[in-house]
Amino acid sequence: MTLGSIDYMIRDVDYARLLNRLTKEKMIYSDLHEENGCLKITISFEHSFRFEKMCHLEGYKPCKTDIHGMLRFYKSLYTRPGLIFGTLLSALLMAYYSNVILTITVDTDDPAIYGKVMDVLDTDGVKPGAYLPDIDLVLEERSLKRQIDDISWVGISRTGSGIAIDVIENIRSDRGITVGMPCHLVACEDGIIEEIELIDGQLMKCLGSGVTKGEIVVSGKIVTDDRKHTEHEDISDSNTRYVRSIGKIRGTFTRTMVFEQPYDTEQKVMTGKKKKLHYLEILSAKIPLFCKNPDGYFEAEKEMRHFPEIGGFMIPVGVSEIRLNEYDIRSQVLEEDEALSRAEKSAFRYEQNFLDNYEIKGRKAESSKYSNGIRLTVTYELYGDLCRESDFFIPKYIIHESNTHKKENVQDSENY
Numbered sequence: 258m259t260l261g262s263i264d265y266m267i268r269d270v271d272y273a274r275l276l277n278r279l280t281k282e283k284m285i286y287s288d289l290h291e292e293n294g295c296l297k298i299t300i301s302f303e304h305s306f307r308f309e310k311m312c313h314l315e316g317y318k319p320c321k322t323d324i325h326g327m328l329r330f331y332k333s334l335y336t337r338p339g340l341i342f343g344t345l346l347s348a349l350l351m352a353y354y355s356n357v358i359l360t361i362t363v364d365t366d367d368p369a370i371y372g373k374v375m376d377v378l379d380t381d382g383v384k385p386g387a388y389l390p391d392i393d394l395v396l397e398e399r400s401l402k403r404q405i406d407d408i409s410w411v412g413i414s415r416t417g418s419g420i421a422i423d424v425i426e427n428i429r430s431d432r433g434i435t436v437g438m439p440c441h442l443v444a445c446e447d448g449i450i451e452e453i454e455l456i457d458g459q460l461m462k463c464l465g466s467g468v469t470k471g472e473i474v475v476s477g478k479i480v481t482d483d484r485k486h487t488e489h490e491d492i493s494d495s496n497t498r499y500v501r502s503i504g505k506i507r508g509t510f511t512r513t514m515v516f517e518q519p520y521d522t523e524q525k526v527m528t529g530k531k532k533k534l535h536y537l538e539i540l541s542a543k544i545p546l547f548c549k550n551p552d553g554y555f556e557a558e559k560e561m562r563h564f565p566e567i568g569g570f571m572i573p574v575g576v577s578e579i580r581l582n583e584y585d586i587r588s589q590v591l592e593e594d595e596a597l598s599r600a601e602k603s604a605f606r607y608e609q610n611f612l613d614n615y616e617i618k619g620r621k622a623e624s625s626k627y628s629n630g631i632r633l634t635v636t637y638e639l640y641g642d643l644c645r646e647s648d649f650f651i652p653k654y655i656i657h658e659s660n661t662h663k664k665e666n667v668q669d670s671e672n673y
Contacts, residue, residue, distance in 0.1 A: 260302045261326025262287070265319040267296045267312065278315065284308060297322070358387045359542040360419030367426060373405050374422060385536075386545040389415065418542070439499040442475035442644040444468040448510025450643065458502030468508075474644050475502040506644040509618065512637045514607060518600040519630035520591050530583040531558075538562070539574050546576075555581035593631065597624055600633040615641035 267275075275296070279286060284307065288299040300308045312319045361378065363371050378384060381400055383392055394413045401411045401422075410425040442458065449467050453460070458475040468474055477500050485492040532551050537544040557579055564575035591599070601622075608617070619638030624631060 260331075261324060262299050262301050263305050263321055264288075264297065264299050264323040264325075265308070266322050267298070267317050267319050268294070270296045270317055272296065275315070275317075278311060282307065282311060284311075299325075302326075354418055354544070356389050356418075358383065358385055358389055358392075358419060359544060360416075361385065362416070362419065362421045364421065364423045365426065367407075370405070370407050370424065370426060373407065374401060374424065377401055377404050383420070385543045389420075394420070439477040440501050440646045440648045441473045441477050442502045442504060442506060443647040444470055444472045444474050444506075444643055445645045446470060446510040446512070446643055448508045448643050450474070450506060450508045451640070452507040453504070454506075455504035457500050458504060468643060474506050475504055477502045477649065502646070505642060507641060508643045509638065509640050510643065512639055514604070514635050514637070516600045516603045516607070516633045516635070517627075517630060518591070518596045518603070518633070520596055521629065522589055522591060523586050524589040526585050526587050528583045528585055532581045532583070534579045534581065536577045536579075537575075538564075538577050543577070551581070551583075554584050554586065556584060558582050591630075593626075596631040597633065600624070600631050604633060604635050612637070612639065615639040 272291075284304045285301050286298050286304075286308075288297070290297055309319055361375070361384070363374050365371050365374070377400060378397070381397060383397055394415070398411050398413050401424075402408065405411075407427055408424045409427050412423045414421050414423075447467075447469050450462055450464055453464055455475060458477055459479045460474075461476055462468055462472075462474050479498050479500060481496045481498075483494040483496070485494070532555065534551075535546040537546055558581065560577060560579045562575060562577045565572050604622070616639065617637055618640055621636045623634045625634070626632070
């Protein structure tokens with residue numbers, strides 16, 4: 258295969274001498290003819306350097322008049338450096354973006370799970386713009402499974418310039434009165450019963466009595482005794498059945514919580530510096546338009562998307578902008594009053610988040626110092642639910658005996 262050929266023109270040449278030399282050198286040529294007193298010849302590109310050297314040794318000066326084949330294409334590229342640069346740049350970008358994450362797809366309909374998966378990926382450095390060969394997808398699967406309790410299985414596969422994440426969510430069984438498993442209502446606090454709403458179960462404590470934590474208040478095992486009196490003896494017949502205890506047992510109890518606030522703490526301080534990150538969005542791909550992530554701590558202020566619209570329809574190609582505010586984590590030494598104030602705020606947040614289902618009848622707070630800070634001890638007098646459900650299992654021999662009695666009853670009814 259030849260890359261092309263070159264046309265030469267030589268003036269004042271000895272034709273016989275040149276032909277003998279061409280034959281001796283075994284050069285491949287074509288279209289040898291004379292025109293206007295000049296010799297014109299076509300030499301393949303592979304022999305052109307030898308031909309020019311031979312002519313110089315013979316005292317001739319060959320002039321190139323035209324080129325053919327691929328040489329013409331190469332010459333056009335040489336005269337257009339922008340085309341060469343654009344081709345090389347396109348090849349480099351294709352090679353780079355074929356190994357960079359552009360899209361991340363999570364196969365789930367739960368927005369909460371989607372958010373948790375994206376947070377873990379972002380913490381581990383798996384985000385748009387990350388270099389795919391440096392990421393171990395197996396280790397990332399284990400990281401997602403370890404940090405997210407709402408999923409039972411996760412798989413990550415590479416799809417071109419992106420990754421697809423398949424998750425299987427945990428199936429939670431609803432606990433309610435439709436569940437047939439027998440259970441007790443067991444006291445979860447030490448308190449006094451003030452209100453009883455019982456739907457099913459055997460009440461073991463009466464109104465106004467005190468209970469301790471772990472004590473059975475309503476039993477799921479109901480035993481009934483039927484006594485019959487005859488002339489000679491009393492006959493007792495007991496019957497046992499197992500149910501799911503359903504009801505509300507409310508009362509008053511106390512709970513003590515301790516909140517500690519050390520003097521040495523860290524504070525989030527805004528530096529006032531702002532940065533903007535731009536992305537080129539093409540369909541679902543999000544291509545970063547910056548070389549590296551900014552160093553430091555930043556929080557996103559807002560995201561703006563600039564997509565053109567035609568006829569009321571948005572074109573899925575545009576530029577998005579994320580504005581970041583820089584902050585710094587600085588050490589701070591608190592005074593005693595300020596530390597106590599923060600401990601009280603922690604107690605207030607606890608009351609808002611964990612005691613909203615209870616009525617706070619009383620609150621007693623005592624502060625004390627320890628080696629590194631302030632300790633706030635709060636004793637609450639609360640009114641609310643005293644019991645929680647506690648499942649229990651029926652022994653197999655009891656189930657077997659009950660089934661046997663049922664079968665005997667069925668046979669007796671058939672005899673009748």
